[in-house]
Every structure is written in C-alpha cells, then in structure tokens.
Amino acid sequence: MDRMPMMSNINNVTEFVLLGLIQNEEIQKTCFVLFLFFYLVVVLGNLLIVVTIVLSSRLNSPMYFFLSYLSFIDICYSSVTTPKMIADFLVEKKTISVIGCKVQLFGGHFFGCTEAIILTVMAYDRYIAICKPLHYTTIMTKRACSHVVAASWVGGFMHSLLQTLLTIHLPFCGPNEIDHFFCDVHPLLKLACTDTYIISIVVVVNSGVVALACFIVLVVSYIIILIYLRSRSSEGRRKALSTCASHITVVILFFGPCTFTYIRPSSYSSEDKMVAVFFAVITPMLNPLIYTLRNEEVKNAMRKLWGRKVTSSEKTRM
Template identity: 80%
Template sequence: MQNINNVTEFIFFGLTQNEQIEKICFVLFLFLYLVIVLGNLLIIVTIFFSSRLNSPMYFFLSYLSFVDICYSSVTAPKMIAGFLVKKKTISFVGCMTQLFGVHFFGCTESFILTVMAYDRYIAICKPLHYTTIMTRRVCGQLVAASWVGGLMHSLLETIATNQLPFCGPNEIDHYFCDVHPLVRLACTDTYIIGVIVVSNSGVIALSSFITLVSSYIAILVSLRSRSSEGRLKALSTCASHVTVVILFFGPCTFMYIRPSSNFSEDKTVAVLYTVITPMLNPLIYTLRNEEMKKAMKKLWSQKWILCFREGPSRR
C-alpha cells in the first residue's frame, strides 16, 4: 500500500462542542483523573509495604493498578487539556504514540485480568496445590507474558494504521486516537485493515472474556460441594474481580468486536474503559476487601505514629 500522507496533525472534536459543558467536564474529569492516580497509587503503596498482602492475588493487583494509571494517563490529560482550548490538535507522531499506548496498556490490562481469574480458579478449585502452582516465579512469568502480549498487539495495530494513507480531512470525531476513527479518515479501501483490527482487537477481547467466564463457571461448579460459609467467602473474594471484568470487557468488546463504523455512542463507551473503570478499580478492590482495608488502616496508622514521634524529636 502506497503511503500518501498529507496530514501532519489531527483535530479532535472532543466529547462536546459546548463551551459551558466543557468547563464542567474539565472540573469533573480532572477530579476523576486525580482519583485514578491517587487511588491506584494507594493500592500499590499499601501492597508494597504490607507484609500481610504477599499472596499472588495482591501481586497481580499491584500490577493492575499500575497499568490503570498508565492507561488513563495516555488519554485523560490530553482530553482534560482539550476542554480549555477551542481547537484540540495532536501531531501525527503524537497520535500514533497515543494509539500505541492505548492498545498496549489496554491489552495488557485484559491479560492481567485473565491471569487474575486463573489465580482465583487455582486458589478455589485446587487449594492443596495452590502454593506449588502459583509460585513467585510463575506469577512473574504470567505478568511478563501479559506485557509482551500487549506489546505485540499494540505494535500490530500501530504499524497497520501507520501504513494507511491520510490525505485529508484530518478531523477525528473522538477525544483520543484510536484505530476505528483513524481508519475512517484513510483515503483508500480499508477493508483489509478493518479485518486486521477486528481479528486482532476483537479476538483478544472476546477470547479473554470467554476464558474469564469459563474460569468463573468452573469456580461456581466447584463451590456446590462447599459449605455455605466456604461458598460465601469464595464468592466474596471473586465478586470484586467479576465486577471489574464486566466494567472493562463489556465496553471493550462492544468497541472492537464489530467492523469500523461511525457510532455517536463510541466516545461515551470509550469513557467507560479509559476513565470510569480505572477510577472504580481502587474503590471496588478496597471497599469489598477486608484484608486490604485492614492493611491500609494499619499501614497509615503506623505512618502517622512515626510522623508524630519524629516531630518532637526534631524539635
């Protein structure tokens, strides 16, 4: 495909063109982004400094929180800054970089969520073999595989999109650079690239979701022979993860399992998995997890005690 590129920058339409609504959106999304960063950092710091949270589940959770921060940081700051200006532009290189980051961290998150479901399956269905199967080395390999899988996926998406000829127009009806909006701007037949996008992004989202559902079906089947107390404890452990899976994979599957088309709902759906889900993850995993809440209280009470002790000594 001959790459004819007369476009040096792209113009975002953003979430809205109304100036009054943009001011409200600026305050709202700035607040949400701060919650994402601070909430996920709180989880990472708590897991890192707490000796009680040393199981594989929290090891994976710390990486999930890190990916959430990175994932939102690829799109949210640019979107928030765009609420303050009339013309929302991004360079061609910046657009391709943003496209790479969105798919890299988004795909990595989907793989980590799948790994977390596998961890819960082993913990509940094979408790006697859990420590021998989910060793520290295996956990590290699973996380590394998630990063490599995300890298390979994002490279394919970015390289394929970068090869498209863009000769105008350069206006994107979105608030960040993604494959579907860019494909619609290409001045060539995009059937092949459309097939690549659906087969790559769609298959990854759908296969990960099917794997997750299969894991939890197996968990539910195995719980039938447990006592009511054991079932409640196991279900409580899995409830947080299931909630996050639904919030993340539902919108992603809607976006990437279908051919490229211009739906006005795309921007709203994208907000769910780039902003709302990363914001809710810390709340879901802390409010529904007694171990995490206890570890946070203990850790931060110790920090305050140390601060009060150091204060008089310095004086």
Template identity: 80%
Template sequence: MMQNINNVTEFVFLGLTQNDELQKICFVIFLFFYLVIVLGNLLIVATVIFSSRLNSPMYFFLSYLSFVDICYSSVTAPKMIVDFLAEKKTISFIGCIAQLFGVHFFGCTEIFILTVMAYDRYIAICKPLHYTTIMTKRICGQMVAASWFGGFMHSLVQILMTIRLPFCGPNEIDHYFCDVHPLLQLACTDTYIVGIIVVANSGMIALSCFLILVVSYIVILVFLRSRSSEGRRKALSTCASHITVVILFFGPCTFTYIRPSSNFSEDKTVALFYTVVTPMLNPLIYTLRNEEMKNAMRKLWSRKIFFSSEKTKM
C-alpha cells in the same frame, strides 16, 4: 499495495462535546476523576508493597493491575482534560500514533492481567492444596511479564497497520483520543482488509479472554456448590470484585473492537468506561469489598502517622 502518502501533519479532536459551558463542567468532573484514578491506584500499589501480609499472588497481580490502570488512563485523560479548555483540540501525527500505541499497549496488558487474575482465583478455590506449588513467585512473575509482552506485540501490530495508511485529509477525529477505528475513517484508501485485521486482532483478544473468564467463573461456581455455606461466601466475596471489574471493562471494550469500523459517534462515550470509569472504580471495588486490603491500609496509615509524630518530637 498502499502508498504511504501523508498530507496530514496533525489531527483535530471533536471531543466529547462542542458546548462551551458543558466543556467547563466536564473539565472539573474529569480532572477529579483522573486524580481519583492516580491517587486511588497508587494507594493500592503502596499498600501491597509495604504491607507484609498482602504477599499472596492475588495482591501481586492487583498491584500490577493498579499500575497499568494509572498508565492506561494517563495516555488519554490528561489530553482530554486539557482539551476541554482548548479552543482547538489538536494532536500531531506522531503524537497520535504514540497515543494509539499507548492505548492498545496498556489496554491489552490489562486484559491479560485480568485473565491471569481469574486463573489465580480458579487455582485458589478449585485446587487449594496445590495453590502454593502452582502459583509460585516465579510463575506469577512470568505471567505478568507475558501480559506485558502480549500487550506490546498487540500494540505493535496496530501501529504497523495504521502508520502505513495514507492520510490526505480531512483530519477531524470524532473522538477524544487516537484509536484505530476513527483513524481508519480518515484514511484515503480502502481500509476493509485492515478493518478485518483490527477486528481479528483487538476484538478477538477481548472476546476470547472474556469467554475464558466466563468459563473459569462458571467452573468456580459449580465447584462451590459442594462447599459449606461459609466457605462459599468467603470464596464468592473474593471473586465478586474481580467479576465486577471484568464486566465494566470487557463489556464496552468488546463492543467497540469486535465489530468493523463505522461512524458510530457513541463510541467515544462507550470508550469512557474502559479508559476512565473502570480505572477509577477499581480501587473502590477492590478495597471496599476486601477486609484484608482495608486493614492493611489502616495499619499503613497509622504507621505513617506514628512515624511522623515521632519525627516532630525529635
């Protein structure tokens, strides 16, 4: 039985780089990235909320995906950006555990929402006549609630496993945020069993959801073979954005969590894809390839300009 002996009150991040000049450049780049993430995803959320035309389940799920992206990046990005200018990149033990919880809570919730979005596309394309009866507002709400609950339970398991580990030192984490694998490397006990549980928990969730997504899109592609070229083109255009996001998010995520804990320093570079790059690209991917979204944004923008000009005249 593991004793909860903890001589470590704080952890020190080694960050992405130790080069001072490179850190200043990274500060500017990642600050810009984070602003794009927040503003871009907020724009999608606002557009879906205020546009009466974007009332389908697809946009309902997209608004929640954008909200989760903001929360997910906000758990790691602000701390990473501040640390680029900090002489010593420290985080308290409690802060580290809180960050670990947030990363897995929002990350797992995003995995489930992306899976739900694939199911929505499957029903819309393969069973169009039953779409409105299957994907009701109540069912969509329950799916989103189940995604949040699943993310919470997954994160709770990660916390309960990690917080019981004894940390006697050293306290340097070769990463830019607190994650399970780097913390297992610092624990002063045998973490083999915990590592297996982490792979079974995090890795299998990512891999199984990814396989479900792959199968669903294979079924969709097979089904589209019998459709007209115009119908096929329209259906593929709605799926292409989602497939792109799935590949960008699930690829690095599955690579990180499907294998046992190891001293793989490139993990932090891989982690940038699912904590920063994908949340930043999501607004661009879903808007540039979606005429409905672009038209709704134009109308929302023109409406705001109209109201602001009316107020100035009064």
C-alpha cells in the same frame, strides 16, 4: 466510495484535529473540573493500592501481586488519553501531531490488552485458590507469577504493535478531523484516503482473538468455581464468592465497553466516545473503590500501614 489507490503515498496531513467529547464551551469548563477530579482519583486511588500492597507484609499472596500490577496499569492506561482530554477542554482548537496520535494509539492498545490479560490471569488465580487449594503454593509461585506478568506485557506489546503498524503507513490527505477525544484505530481508518476494508477486518480479528481468548478463560474459570462451590458449606461458599465478586465486577466493567468498541466491524459512531470514557476513565477510577470496599484484608492493611506512618511522623515531630 472515492478512495485513492492503496499504493498512493500522498500524505498532506501533519496534525489531526480532535473534535473532543463535547463542543459546548460552557459544558466544557464544567467537564474540565469534573474529569480533572476523576483523573486525580484514578492516580491517587490506584497508587494507594500499589503502595499498600508493596509495603504491607500481609498482602503478599499472588492475588495481591496481580492486583498491584492491575492498579499500575490502570494509571498508565488512563494517563494515555485522559490528560490530553482534560487539557483540550480549555482550548478552542484541539490538535495532536501525527506522531503524537500514533503514540496515543499504541499506548492505549498496549495497556488495554495488558490489562485484559492480567484480569484473565486473576480469574485463573482464583480458580486455583478455590478449587485446588492444596496445590496453590506450588502452582502460583513467585517465579510463575513474574513470568505471567512478563508474558502479559509481551502480549500487550505484540497486539498494540500490530494495531499500530496497520495504520502507521496509511495515507492521510484530508480531512483531518477525528470525531473523538483521542486517537484510536477505527476513527483513523475512517480518515485514511485508501480502501481500508481488509485492514479493518484484520483489526477486528486481532482484537477479537485477544478478547475471545480472555473471555473463554474467564468464563471457564468461573463456571468451574461455581460448580465446585456447590459442594462447599454455606460459609465457605460465601467467603469464596466474596473474593470473586470484586473481580467479576471489574471484568464486566472493563470487557463490556471494550467488546462494544473493538469486536465489531469498523463502523465508528459518535456514541463510541461515551463508551470510551467509561473504559478509559470510569473503570480505572472505580477499580480501587471496588477492591478496597469489598476486601477487608486490603482495608485492614491500609489502616495499619497508614496509621503506623502517622504515628511515626508524630514521634519525629516531638
């Protein structure tokens, strides 16, 4: 493999060319309309959940506190890559500056890791609520929940900082084409004109530690919940499982694609683009639908809140 030495400071690249999701111009126009619709659903759907939880006095439990943050993170996570991808459907040459590329890399991993931690905390919250209901209010206090959310932001920042620092000083001397619709760590390592084997191992280990820790907590939490529910009545079991079903669905949709993309050696392929679309666009779009369609409390709060808004606006007009 003809790579330049690690100490080389040669860097002839001032911008990267994104090859995008697809190259067919006719299909790109269709994709522009389709993904613009998807992105609007992501923003408006998750924003609706955030506003409903913040304004509704009934949705004041820790579960909904974490759900509001999950929806906010989904908006931020999708906004890191999706607007650029949508805009690139309309241009022939899809370029991004080196600085813009690094910002995109940092933002994607920052919000992605933060979301993984929040999803894990939500599983722990369900475990406490179902298995230790008498201690729930003393364990999941507002202060404890705020500290957990703050810790998730710090954890996401540290993970993303390491991923970014591993690539920020790499020399790029050409070619500068990234076979992706956004800047990610594996495609960038592939373009670096130096040996990146050790760095790719560190990247996989870093992502693996985060994913493995979250996965263990998730699995243990739901195993304990399922064992505990065996002794409950059928009605209690049904109600408990209905509250967990939405979260389990979101966990599978999020961790499945992320695991495929990041917890394996740096052998990037074009198929990774389709998987990336799933966790960058599809999952944030489906989350509001999953949580609202399966949750009567959220639906009732939305009806009451927005029905009250309509009534008050009609009175103002009179």
